[in-house]
Amino acid sequence: MARIVFTSGFARRYTQGVREFEVEAKNLRGVLKAMDEMFPGLGEHLEEETTVAINGELHETGYFQAVPPGAEVFFIPKIEGG
């Protein structure tokens, strides 16, 4: 089981203000699929608009990223540098 967390702004826009969810998934594909089932269309928003921190480690929101048991999966806005 992984703990999924959104920023308050993202939650306001897409998850009726709910910021935290518990999801059974082995990788990000599973997380996206589970969230999309709860909120149709959310998976695409997450893919396009977010970076993900899995236990604090930043990754692109790619299907292949492993989600260890008990992980905190935090979706934050994408960041671009200079």
Added chain:
Amino acid sequence: MNDTAIVTDSVKRFKWVGTRPIRPDGVPKVTGRALYGADLKLPGMLFGKVLRSPHAHARIRSIDTSAAEALPGVKAVVTSRDFPEQKFDYIGPERVAVNFWHVTRNIMAREKVLYEGHAVAAVAATSASIAEEAARLIKVDYEVLPHVIDVDEAMAEEAPLLFEDMITRGVEPAPSKPSNISKRLEFAIGDVDAGFQQADVIIEKTFKTAAVHQAYIEPHACVAKYEADGQCEVWSSSQGHFAMRALTAQIIGARLGDLRVTPAEIGGGFGGKTVTYLEPVAATLSKKSGLPVRLQMSREDVFRASGPTSGASMWVKIGVKKDGTIVAADGVFKFQAGAFPGSPVMNGCLCAYAPYEIPNQRAVGYDVVSNRPKAAAYRAPGSPISAFAVESVLDMCAHEIGMDPLELRLKNACHIGTPTIAGPKHAHAGYAETVQALMNHPGYKVKLGPNQGRGVASGYWFNGGGESSATLQLNADGTVLIATGSPDIGGSRASMAIMAAETLGIDYNQVRAIVADTASVGYTHVTGGSRVTFATGMAVVNATKSAIKELCARAALIWGVEADAVVWEDGFAKPASSNVGDFKPLSLKELAAKAAATGGPITTSAGVNAGGQAPGFSTQFCDVEVDPETGKVTILRFVAAQDVGRAIHPSYVEGQIQGGVVQGIGWALNEEYIYNSKGQLDNPGFLDYRCPVASDLPMIEPILVEVPNPAHPYGAKGVGEVNICPPMAAIANAIAAATGLRMTELPMSPPKVLAALSQG
């Protein structure tokens, strides 16, 4: 320069990683033979010229191009009518929030011009002088409108509106009236109000920073050649030719597969060449004329029409206990976006307090449009701006409680597991080590003289990962070619060759790294965000490992053994054990010579979407002297400690640190856009826009703190950006120490310092 690295991990020795071989692009650059964007000449090539608005804000009633089109030698004229309309939609990364409805209007104005220098039309002609004359013949009928430059004035209710229908995003319920505020953001953890109740000392202050330009030496330039079959080739100087391909394709309505973009050598970018201004215009002029077209900006064009970073207006409040514990931090960060939404205010909010463990924090950001060129990325975009305010207030807190400013920072240093304002916990260390490096520096204890002061400050930057590709080719003589899609703005060709040589176990001089065009290597994201050594380096190492696997298979074929009975060590294929047989190890050169007989050319590729990047931390101190008669601030000493993971090529890393600090010194002391009452820029050149030069500066002393990132095969972290975050506050803090005066507005130029001194 001597090796200054402080190795903080268990020492791991490499043959090439950490050495300083001669840079592969050095000779062409110092002999003037390197080819930049404006150097390409094609047969039949036309010269382009962009007509730009003289007004800061005006409605375009009409554009008459007939006289220009009739001028002999003119082959094409374009206006916004030649570019397809784009859908109004914010897509892509939140900071950039690319809205192509805006992008196409920035490239070529439609209904209105929104800043002086805004492109309104372009011509292509057989000579530069004809193109200039033709541009002058274009008649634009403007209805001049009131304009607004300053961010606070742009937020005022009575401010002239750039977009009459802009409703602030991020506010609920949505405002009923339009404004120049494109977006409001808020990030928070803990309970800020309760946190301040625990504080013994609370300090709050307002700050302003000026918009500053990236000030790359090479102006934007490109050549486009559009063929009758719809295929288009572009040569341009940018930080990402794949990004230029994508942006150009979208703006002109072409398919990615029909565009091929070749990177020119690049004369600096610092973030400002991650966006497009000229490529879609040159491609459209070429399409209309049927001939290749070159477009280039003048230095004035660069200042008037290409993105600076945002100026800002900020308020920061921090509460500390007497023992130095920071209990709460609050801030409002209002960033200029320029004429179109998309300032780096989100980064400013996210980075503001990131080096510290503060249980209660809040950052509110506003993205505000005004009649200035659209802001573009600049080295750790957003972070230096908020750092100026936060690090200044922290210094005031340290002074108020009588604590050394480095002690205060060390006491509150973030560590693995510290929550960040966006929510995720820090996963990497490195900050405290930069503070300790300065505490151990002998210069930090040197006593200063009259009118002299010492200031410290820190900074944070995320660093990037993401998509990169690399290809390896083994030549018949055993030399190796590494091709990547990352334009080299900071020494990446040397770093890529070093990592390939290290992985292969061969001499660095056997490896040549190049930057390949969009048709010759896989997709690679921009050279930005301090991502290339990390992400593209991973692609290079992966491609090299694939080559090693293939080389072992070729050796196994020669020896008649199984592939897994062969290992690769120090540049040779060797039997994995004596049980395999008694074979003389085969060198890379020997295997290369047998390539045809063993299966054909050896070439491998790798693509990655790299994650697990570690952030960058920097802490710096500087000594300054303030001339009480003129207000001039002289930098006496500047020491910059940065966590670099592991320096692949230390000279380049030191250069990055020195470059970032120097740009920060310019931002702190001199650089600003000066607008007249009509909203026109009065200092669009290096004579009046004052960048630091060598005679202004002491040697910047870099300290490489090495806390390797385990996610990278050689421990690399991004090193290009965080170094620009601390200088502004470090200098302001040093001026405060020297004079007792708190400077809160950048630049801290002689007139401002003198005025502050005279006011006491």
